[in-house]
Amino acid sequence: MLPFFTNPYPNELIYSSIARYHFYSGNIDYKDTLEEVFQSRSVIPSVAIGSHFSILAQQLGSNYTVENLLAKHTIYPYHAPFLSKQRQQETLQDVKSDGKGVYTRLGIVAGGICKKKWLFYCSECAKNDIEQYGEPYIHREHQLQGIDYCSHHELKLKKYPIDFSQQSRIEFIRFDKRQMDLSMTQGVESKETSVIQIALSKMAYQLLQTPIYQFSRESISLKFRSLLRERNLVTSSNRIRQNELYGLFQSRIPKAFLEEYKSVIDVNDEYNWLKIITRNVKRHVHPFRHLLMLYFLELDVKKFFQMEEDQGPFGKGPFPCLNKAAPHFKQPVISNVEITRDFKTNNSIGTFSCSCGFVYARKGPDLLEEDKYRIGCVKDYGVIWKNKLKELANKGMSIRVIASELGVDSKTVKRYLDNHEEVNKNEVVKNNHLTEQYRAELLNGMKQFCSFSRTQLRKQLSKQYMFLYRHDKEWLFANLPDKQKKEQPTQVVDWNLRDREYSKKIKHLYSELLTLDKPVRITLSLIGKRLGILANLEKNAKKLPQTKKLLNEITETIQEFQIRRCCKIIDRFMLENEPVLLWKVQRVGAVKSHHFHEIKPKLEIYIQMKQGEKNERTTG
Numbered sequence: 006m007l008p009f010f011t012n013p014y015p016n017e018l019i020y021s022s023i024a025r026y027h028f029y030s031g032n033i034d035y036k037d038t039l040e041e042v043f044q045s046r047s048v049i050p051s052v053a054i055g056s057h058f059s060i061l062a063q064q065l066g067s068n069y070t071v072e073n074l075l076a077k078h079t080i081y082p083y084h085a086p087f088l089s090k091q092r093q094q095e096t097l098q099d100v101k102s103d104g105k106g107v108y109t110r111l112g113i114v115a116g117g118i119c120k121k122k123w124l125f126y127c128s129e130c131a132k133n134d135i136e137q138y139g140e141p142y143i144h145r146e147h148q149l150q151g152i153d154y155c156s157h158h159e160l161k162l163k164k165y166p167i168d169f170s171q172q173s174r175i176e177f178i179r180f181d182k183r184q185m186d187l188s189m190t191q192g193v194e195s196k197e198t199s200v201i202q203i204a205l206s207k208m209a210y211q212l213l214q215t216p217i218y219q220f221s222r223e224s225i226s227l228k229f230r231s232l233l234r235e236r237n238l239v240t241s242s243n244r245i246r247q248n249e250l251y252g253l254f255q256s257r258i259p260k261a262f263l264e265e266y267k268s269v270i271d272v273n274d275e276y277n278w279l280k281i282i283t284r285n286v287k288r289h290v291h292p293f294r295h296l297l298m299l300y301f302l303e304l305d306v307k308k309f310f311q312m313e314e315d316q317g318p319f320g321k322g323p324f325p326c327l328n329k330a331a332p333h334f335k336q337p338v339i340s341n342v343e344i345t346r347d348f349k350t351n352n353s354i355g356t357f358s359c360s361c362g363f364v365y366a367r368k369g370p371d372l373l374e375e376d377k378y379r380i381g382c383v384k385d386y387g388v389i390w391k392n393k394l395k396e397l398a399n400k401g402m403s404i405r406v407i408a409s410e411l412g413v414d415s416k417t418v419k420r421y422l423d424n425h426e427e428v429n430k431n432e433v434v435k436n437n438h439l440t441e442q443y444r445a446e447l448l449n450g451m452k453q454f455c456s457f458s459r460t461q462l463r464k465q466l467s468k469q470y471m472f473l474y475r476h477d478k479e480w481l482f483a484n485l486p487d488k489q490k491k492e493q494p495t496q497v498v499d500w501n502l503r504d505r506e507y508s509k510k511i512k513h514l515y516s517e518l519l520t521l522d523k524p525v526r527i528t529l530s531l532i533g534k535r536l537g538i539l540a541n542l543e544k545n546a547k548k549l550p551q552t553k554k555l556l557n558e559i560t561e562t563i564q565e566f567q568i569r570r571c572c573k574i575i576d577r578f579m580l581e582n583e584p585v586l587l588w589k590v591q592r593v594g595a596v597k598s599h600h601f602h603e604i605k606p607k608l609e610i611y612i613q614m615k616q617g618e619k620n621e622r623t624t625g
Contacts, residue, residue: 079145118268123168130147197606201258235372590608
């Protein structure tokens, strides 16, 4: 055990603490320091994490453990929540021993994004450290890959003027205030980039304060899925709507920012990082990209970790039986739910079947706890419910009281009372009479319109045709005329000609849309519906290269539309000689504040350009 050690400051890298120990111990040879701290002269220092922590913890005394050093004085918590449980255990074993596999396990080598070859500091943090502790030190939150701002002071980080990658492999670098720029001067950075970076830096700091074994990739994946389900981005078959997700993600985070931080998404790559995050695959995604995902979802790390894991659109069973006639009413006795898709809305539909015979369904997802007690429709009331209905009716209760007792409306009670069998018999007699009548009318119609095809007969005698189709389909198809064979082969579509025609029509429509007094967002759906060609644009885009290229050029993201709409408002203000006030532009354009904050720099540039043009015309 060491006779003394420079105990780490809050959020100080253990590397920095050892560098200070080397300085205060008076050692000249770094190998002497390595031998004292690690009991080995061949250990290679590592800035971000380190190795030989078992020996290091013993040397530092009983106040330190391997887990404590790893959690509070390395960057490991930045990566830990996004590792599998197995990889977390393997990483712990790595840092206890020689640490040879640790960076590979963390995906730092494989990810290869936003690597930092320098040590970084925040000038304000450094000044506070000097004032409080008498010296600056290396903060771990400033060394995280992809993070360029201080989470505490929202200042851009500065490079310490020594490239540690060019130093001796065994040398420890200690911050010296004489070599640090402690002024408040900042480099030039776009406002859009700085806003995103500051948000990411705060989330990264939250990661560093999270217990290293509290979460894992398995639980994180389910939390992301839960958030995507809330946004209707998960299908009833539990698949992610990747195209919709990609479009929303691109509209939230500028492509220029993704390019700068090597996180551009190739939509054609089945293993792009956005798809990997949202799928249960065993590939590693850099924590910086997880933070980008959280920024897109407008959530910070603390709130994200408080999220419930995804249990499907209706949660985890068992589910309650909602049969008011059953003794187990509202008790969780239904173990499984059958999930199908609503073809109109694409929402999930859950069907819950109880052993008492009661079967009900509702649309999902369930967002609130009380949603599980909601019925969309009842598919079958079951024997217990029907017996209870008869029992209440025999007691002489009114229909309204029975309806209240069984949790249904009065019409349902009437339909299921004892006389429903007689009603059904009358209905059968009535149907048999109509069947004979419509059979005769259809046969007479076929004689009258002897040359008609099946489709033409259906249009001419629609009432008779549809009744027989529903109640006597076998007789109908046995007596209809034979299906007519097409005399001519299907005409081959000239896709090149159609491509040119579509392009011409779209250009004309595009010009009209731009001149509308009330702007509308120009999308593929809007153009396709207006021209009546949406199906071809969606299903046969590959056969229409010229049209596809044109659509890619003119269709707008939400942000692009907001900018165009605001620019149109600015033009109107200038034409009417009104002062151009951005808060007024935001109000008239009905743009939410957090979205307006993103487009504001571009609008300022546009205003300057228009004012410059106006000044030139005036002076000319």
